[in-house]
Amino acid sequence: MKALIVCTSKSHGNTRKVADTIGSVLDARVVDPSEITAAELADYDLVGFGSGVYWMALDARLREFVDALPAGQGREAFVFATSGLPEPKFRPYLRNLGDQLTEKGFEVVGGFACRGLDTMGPLALVGGLNKGRPSPDDLTSARGFAEQLRGRFA
Structure with missing residues (x-):
């Protein structure tokens, strides 16, 4: 399997x-959307798409990519995100990304989300929300998610 x-990750990494945790399990290259072309995706069996959440939306660079x-992509994909708050039911950004990928011909085989340090807007005044996140436990969960994905190709 080639993954x-x-x-995109811009505020606190x-x-x-x-992405690096999932990538280490999948032996996957991690790139910003500006570092790859759509044509190059054809070289991979599994493609992950991830972003932080900013004002209840995934990063515009990822959405535009x-x-x-x-x-007609015809390969498997997964989605993931970090955010300060849980995904609201009225704005399901990961499901929306998954739907968008399905429309492009990907088979979306999973998704992962966890909290991340959030210092957007007024949260910066108090040092942010979710200090220390993603935590070691969050990264262990991400590793488990990646192992499940890898198992699909065993």
Whole structure:
């Protein structure tokens, strides 16, 4: 199995920590959307797409990258995110990303989310929300998620 993770992580590196953890289990290359083309995705059996959550939305760079992908991808994908707060039912950003990938021809085989340090807006005044996250336990959970993904190709 050849895996790739397309990840945006800009505030505190929360999402990159999760991507690197998943990537270490999958022996996957971790890249920013600007470092890969849609055509290069054809070289991979499994592609992960991850982002931090900013004002209840995934990073625009990741959303734009997925928007620009041609239809007919025909490979497996997974989604993941870090956020200060749980995903609200009225704004299911991971499900929306999964739906978008399905429309592009991916089979979405899983998703992972955990809390991350959040210092957006007024939270910065109090040092942020979720200090120390993603925690070692969060990264252990990410590792378990990746092992399940790897098991699909065993």
